[in-house]
Structures are given as C-alpha cells and as structure tokens.
Amino acid sequence: AEVIIVPDAPTGGGIVADEIAALIRRRPDAVLGLATGSTPLPVYEALRDRLAGVDVSRVRGFALDEYVGLDTAHPESYRSVITREVVEPLGLDPRHIRTPDGSLDGIARAGEDYEEAIVAAGGIDVQILGIGTDGHIGFNEPGSSFASRTRVKTLTRQTREDNARFFETIDDVPMHCITQGLGTILRARTLVLLAFGEGKAEAVAGAVEGPVTASLPGSAIQLHEHVTVIVDEAAASRLA
Ligand code: F6R
Structure with missing residues (x-):
C-alpha cells in the first residue's frame, strides 16, 4: 500500500476528495x-466544494454496511447517515445510492441482492474504508473470511462500545x-483506507505491516x- 501521512484529517479528506x-x-x-x-466525514465535507458545478446526476454509490433491525428512518441507520452526510449535501440522486437492506423482512435475500447490484453496476471504482479499533473493515470483524461476500455478521462488544457514542446507550446499538x-471489498478497483487518531494506530500497523490474517481483517x-x-x-x- 502507498501510505500518506497527513498533518490532520481535513488534509486527508481533501486528498481523497480531489481523487474522487x-x-x-x-x-x-x-x-x-x-x-x-x-x-470519512472530512472526505464528504471536502467533496462539497470539489463537486460544485460538476454533474453528479449519474454518480452511483454503495454503502459498505448497515445495521440489522434498525428502522431505516432511525437517524443512525446507515441509510440515514449516507442520506444526511453524502446524498443531500452533494446533490446525488438517492435512487442511485444503495445501502444493504437490514430490515428483518428483507434480510434473507439482502446479501445476494447487494452483490448482484454491485456486479450490475460494473463494480466499485473506489472504495472508501475506515478501520475499527479491532481491525475490522466494513463490519468484517476478526475471523471473517477473505472470500466473504455481503452477509449478516454479529458486531463485537468492542465495536458496539466504539459506536455507542452514536446512540443513547450501548444497549441501543444493534447486535x-x-x-x-x-x-466484496477486494473486488473494488481501488481502495482508500483512512484512519485518524491514536486509537487506530495498532489496527493500522496490523493492516499495513502485520501478517495477512483473518484475525485482523484490515490486513486483507x-x-x-x-x-x-x-x-x-x-x-x-x-x-x-
Ligand atoms: C463504516 C464501517 C466501519 C468503520 C469503522 C471505523 O461503514 O464500515 O468499518 O469505518 O468502524 O469507524 P469510525 O470511522 O467511526 O472510527
């Protein structure tokens, strides 16, 4: 991987936004x-002015993940987050932006449907990634297969603690x-992984320099x- 060390998150966001x-x-x-x-918020923030005046009506997008069993209308569903942070500020067409279907009704077919939709779109050109303190990318927690496709996973306690800040209590974070x-991620044509702050240092070192191991999914x-x-x-x- 090419590693770029930036002075701060807005600088990193600007570099990625320029590419996109x-x-x-x-x-x-x-x-x-x-x-x-x-x-990724600094990326989306920086894209606001980078894309001013650019025709984005045909841009397509696929979210990495979604909570299961959280109403899409819930402000912390990833559908809501993507709508609020990406689709609306950048003026994208919501019909071209997909998130996995985490509803209990849809779940049986959701993984396969999502994979088919990505293939039908011609594949992902650039996949933006963050990394969890436990080394996950997407919500592929330690132990995930490198061959895995879109599917339901159980969040680790660590991830639920990390994400509790978006909810009232940790008990409100979906399981x-x-x-x-x-x-799926490895099939994207390019990957951009961003990480900011001390809390990510160990996961970043493992992902970039550690052994390639399912124990640290980011090493994929x-x-x-x-x-x-x-x-x-x-x-x-x-x-x-
Ligand atoms: C989000 C995702 C996760 C996050 C990771 C880091 O769609 O797939 O892998 O990127 O949990 O989260 P933050 O950026 O909130 O530290």
Missing part, C-alpha cells in the same frame, strides 16, 4: 463505495449488521494492488 472529483469528471457514472462512521464481505488490503492508506501522525505512530 477527478474520477467523477472523467467518468460521470462512477461507482463509489461509501463508508460511514466518523472517519447485528449486514456488511460487504472482505471478498495487502492482497489488493491499488491501495492508498491515509493517516495522521497519531494513527501512523505504530508503523515501522
């Missing part, structure tokens, strides 16, 4: 892989999620030919 804006100018129907959580698999990025890792000094502090 150039991609969309070149290819107006580009397919974006969209992460949620705090990390399950539906996430693109590591195999080492199997991909086109990966950029963007980190601040704190997140880079455990790199050799």
Whole structure:
C-alpha cells in the first residue's frame, strides 16, 4: 500500500476528495463505495466544494454496511447517515445510492441482492474504508473470511462500545449488521483506507505491516494492488 501521512484529517479528506472529483469528471457514472462512521466525514465535507458545478446526476454509490433491525428512518441507520452526510449535501440522486437492506423482512435475500447490484453496476471504482479499533473493515470483524461476500455478521462488544457514542446507550446499538464481505471489498478497483487518531494506530500497523490474517481483517488490503492508506501522525505512530 502507498501510505500518506497527513498533518490532520481535513488534509486527508481533501486528498481523497480531489481523487474522487477527478474520477467523477472523467467518468460521470462512477461507482463509489461509501463508508460511514466518523472517519470519512472530512472526505464528504471536502467533496462539497470539489463537486460544485460538476454533474453528479449519474454518480452511483454503495454503502459498505448497515445495521440489522434498525428502522431505516432511525437517524443512525446507515441509510440515514449516507442520506444526511453524502446524498443531500452533494446533490446525488438517492435512487442511485444503495445501502444493504437490514430490515428483518428483507434480510434473507439482502446479501445476494447487494452483490448482484454491485456486479450490475460494473463494480466499485473506489472504495472508501475506515478501520475499527479491532481491525475490522466494513463490519468484517476478526475471523471473517477473505472470500466473504455481503452477509449478516454479529458486531463485537468492542465495536458496539466504539459506536455507542452514536446512540443513547450501548444497549441501543444493534447486535447485528449486514456488511460487504472482505471478498466484496477486494473486488473494488481501488481502495482508500483512512484512519485518524491514536486509537487506530495498532489496527493500522496490523493492516499495513502485520501478517495477512483473518484475525485482523484490515490486513486483507495487502492482497489488493491499488491501495492508498491515509493517516495522521497519531494513527501512523505504530508503523515501522
Ligand atoms: C463504516 C464501517 C466501519 C468503520 C469503522 C471505523 O461503514 O464500515 O468499518 O469505518 O468502524 O469507524 P469510525 O470511522 O467511526 O472510527
């Protein structure tokens, strides 16, 4: 992976936003892989002015993951987050932006449908990734298969604690999620992994320099030919 150390998150977000804006100018129907959580927010923020005046009506997007059993109208469902942070501010067409169906009714077919939709779109051009403190990418928790496709997973206690900040109490954080698999992520044409802050240092070191192992799902990025890792000094502090 190419590792870029930036002074702060807005700088990192700007670098990724420049790449994405150039991609969309070149290819107006580009397919974006969209992460949620705090990390990619500076990317979406920076895209607001980078995309001003650019025709984004044909841009397509696929979220990495969604909670299972949380109403899509809930403000912390990833559908809501993507709508609020990406679709509305950037003026994307919501019909072209998909999130996995985490509803209990849809769950049986949701993984397969999502995989088919990604293939039908021609694959993801650039997949934005954050990384969990436990090394997950998407919600592929430790132990996930490198061949995995979009499917239901159980969130670790660590991830539920990390994400409790978005909910009233940890008990409100769903137990399950539906996430693109590591195999799905590895099929994207390019990967951009961002991480900021001391809390990510160990996961970043494992992902970039550690053994390629299912115990640290982020290490799957080492199997991909086109990966950029963007980190601040704190997140880079455990790199050799
Ligand atoms: C979000 C996702 C997760 C997050 C990770 C880091 O769609 O798939 O892998 O990227 O949990 O979360 P933050 O950025 O909130 O620290």
